[in-house]
Amino acid sequence: MTRRRIIFGIALAALLQTGLLTQMVVGQVRLLNSPIEAVLKTRPVDPRDIFRGDYVILNYEIENLRSDHVSIEKGLKPGEEVYLTLNLTTPYATPVALSATAPKSLANDQAVIRAKLNWTDNGEQPVTDTDCITCANAFLELPVDSYFVPEGTGTEIEEYRDERALGVIVALNENGDAAIKGLMMDGEKIYETPLF
Amino acid sequence: MLANLYAKRVSRDLDQWVAKGWVTSDNAAAIRRNLDGDETASRLPTIISILGGVLIAFAAMAFVAANWQDMSKGLRLGLLFAAMWATYGIAIWTHLKKWTGFGETALFIGTGLFGANIMLIGQMYHLPSDFSAGMLAWGFGALATAWAVNSRAALIASQLIFLSWFFNDVFAETLQLTYLLPWLATSALAFRLNWAPAKHMTMLGLLAWLLGNVPVLTDMFALGPWEALTAVTFLLTLAWIAAIWGEASGFPFARTAQAYLSFSVVVVLWFTQVADELVASHATLTALTLTIPLTLAAAAFALRSIPHLKLLDKLALAALPALPLLAGFTMSEESGPVLWIIAPLILGLSIWLVALASRQLNRFLVNLGFAVFAAEALFLYFETFGTLLDTAAFFLVGGVLLIAGALILQRMRRRTLPPSQSATGEVAP
Numbered sequence: 001m002t003r004r005r006i007i008f009g010i011a012l013a014a015l016l017q018t019g020l021l022t023q024m025v026v027g028q029v030r031l032l033n034s035p036i037e038a039v040l041k042t043r044p045v046d047p048r049d050i051f052r053g054d055y056v057i058l059n060y061e062i063e064n065l066r067s068d069h070v071s072i073e074k075g076l077k078p079g080e081e082v083y084l085t086l087n088l089t090t091p092y093a094t095p096v097a098l099s100a101t102a103p104k105s106l107a108n109d110q111a112v113i114r115a116k117l118n119w120t121d122n123g124e125q126p127v128t129d130t131d132c133i134t135c136a137n138a139f140l141e142l143p144v145d146s147y148f149v150p151e152g153t154g155t156e157i158e159e160y161r162d163e164r165a166l167g168v169i170v171a172l173n174e175n176g177d178a179a180i181k182g183l184m185m186d187g188e189k190i191y192e193t194p195l196f
Numbered sequence: 197m198l199a200n201l202y203a204k205r206v207s208r209d210l211d212q213w214v215a216k217g218w219v220t221s222d223n224a225a226a227i228r229r230n231l232d233g234d235e236t237a238s239r240l241p242t243i244i245s246i247l248g249g250v251l252i253a254f255a256a257m258a259f260v261a262a263n264w265q266d267m268s269k270g271l272r273l274g275l276l277f278a279a280m281w282a283t284y285g286i287a288i289w290t291h292l293k294k295w296t297g298f299g300e301t302a303l304f305i306g307t308g309l310f311g312a313n314i315m316l317i318g319q320m321y322h323l324p325s326d327f328s329a330g331m332l333a334w335g336f337g338a339l340a341t342a343w344a345v346n347s348r349a350a351l352i353a354s355q356l357i358f359l360s361w362f363f364n365d366v367f368a369e370t371l372q373l374t375y376l377l378p379w380l381a382t383s384a385l386a387f388r389l390n391w392a393p394a395k396h397m398t399m400l401g402l403l404a405w406l407l408g409n410v411p412v413l414t415d416m417f418a419l420g421p422w423e424a425l426t427a428v429t430f431l432l433t434l435a436w437i438a439a440i441w442g443e444a445s446g447f448p449f450a451r452t453a454q455a456y457l458s459f460s461v462v463v464v465l466w467f468t469q470v471a472d473e474l475v476a477s478h479a480t481l482t483a484l485t486l487t488i489p490l491t492l493a494a495a496a497f498a499l500r501s502i503p504h505l506k507l508l509d510k511l512a513l514a515a516l517p518a519l520p521l522l523a524g525f526t527m528s529e530e531s532g533p534v535l536w537i538i539a540p541l542i543l544g545l546s547i548w549l550v551a552l553a554s555r556q557l558n559r560f561l562v563n564l565g566f567a568v569f570a571a572e573a574l575f576l577y578f579e580t581f582g583t584l585l586d587t588a589a590f591f592l593v594g595g596v597l598l599i600a601g602a603l604i605l606q607r608m609r610r611r612t613l614p615p616s617q618s619a620t621g622e623v624a625p
Contacts, residue, residue: 001345006291009344010303014284017310017337018277021317024333025273028321148319180322193322196270 029195031179032171036111038086038093039167039184040142056147058168062086062095063115067136071097074122076138082117083176084140085110091187092167098138102176114176115140144170144178149191203231269320276313283309291345304349307338311357331361339381348391355382355397359404371412375405387449395449399456406431407460422524423484425464430487430517432461434494437513440505441498443556455560458549461516462568465545468523469538469575487517504555512548519545535579542572573601 287302338354386394442450492514549565
């Protein structure tokens, strides 16, 4: 291999990798700068990612939907991306409609979040152990499912799990992309993700 | 020290080989000069410096980890980027100095740092825990390094990363075709560099992809377990036929590919007779019998100009997908596949493998054939004599059968392979 190939080859590979990393950072910073914010109500558990330190797994109440409260589009397929329209109410955002495509227009106090549909019965195999056996059910996975905290503080956050007092501030853009901006407990902001 | 012992031993042997006329004096002198060279000796400082580098890297990581929470995000990002660039700088410098081993180590560490940076940035911005896109980006970064400077270290890293990414996504409910693109890119480089470990990873990656997609394919085509086993055997057999053709046409690595594929076929077929509880359903799709004439046609066409292969070989290859189908059609719900139908066919398969191996002078296939024979004999023994497990007769009969079997196998093996191969283990190309 020539001297030129070695220098330019490795430099090019390093530049490409730097570009990919920069794209990750810029994408998140841009999203965090979005003016659209929603606070989502959670139920966290506290595992430990051996590669990435302490983090809290976040489960949201709006991940389990039922058609008597939320409009669920028929024919949705598990594993596919779906769009959940939210009313930006306080203290927590409330779900309005679940659809396969992003809504064409939104009211001023509405936002949309993109999620993965884990399972739905489309109203054909209703869950029988609830008070509405004719309702369609849908179970989602939101893309903001983990929050990394300073080592050892995960259990402190976990204590709020049973009280359901933990809220996650999520920044959203018009495409439904989401990024965690911070955490709220009892209506007070306790963590905020700095841009840099 | 070991290198010195080895050199002394070879030097002593060389005197005898020259005296016997096996090695010329000139060649013996050339071998001694090579042994006296400093190539082996120079490895020690390389290894020590790699260990030193690893310790320094650990020290840096420990320092950063201890102060990570107190650093601003900007400083953290700066550190991550600086560490990666510094490592690649070292890679350039060592490559220019012709210290290839150090250079490859630096590229490997650089690739690892790139992955660590992805994870750490993911942590800083709370990216999802199921971080499939991050793994994919890591793999492409490693692949870019591998192609840019023909780096073996980065190539093997990228193969492992892409395989991990595939397994991370394999439980999705759709067919995972995307993996084939990076697989092709890494395979092309593996063959271009002609590096055996990467070529083995190519085969392993392909088999993992095929087997990993079986559940999805089963769902997509509404196949039952037996139909799925038949389809997998059919695909593996077609690939095996292609490998036999490739070897006869002089393609490198085709013989090794044969080894992987024949082994996979044998494992799948073996599964058909022990899957009584796991696969408790009948085969229903008679359309899958079409796989038999299709395999026969493929074998007849692809292997038509290979003189040492016989009609029996083509028929046997065509019969492979029939075995799981037959097991599925004849099995009973209570006792699983019918042993007296399947077991003779497995034994027949093992004998045919040995016969095919003798025609191809293929040591792996010989050993595979004998291994299948021995395993099947043992399996049948346990199935038929297993009820006597508490008695001494079980062990006595087993011992006698094993010793007799070993003697028969040894005799058969000697007859199958040419004398030079059975003595040295070498295989004719």
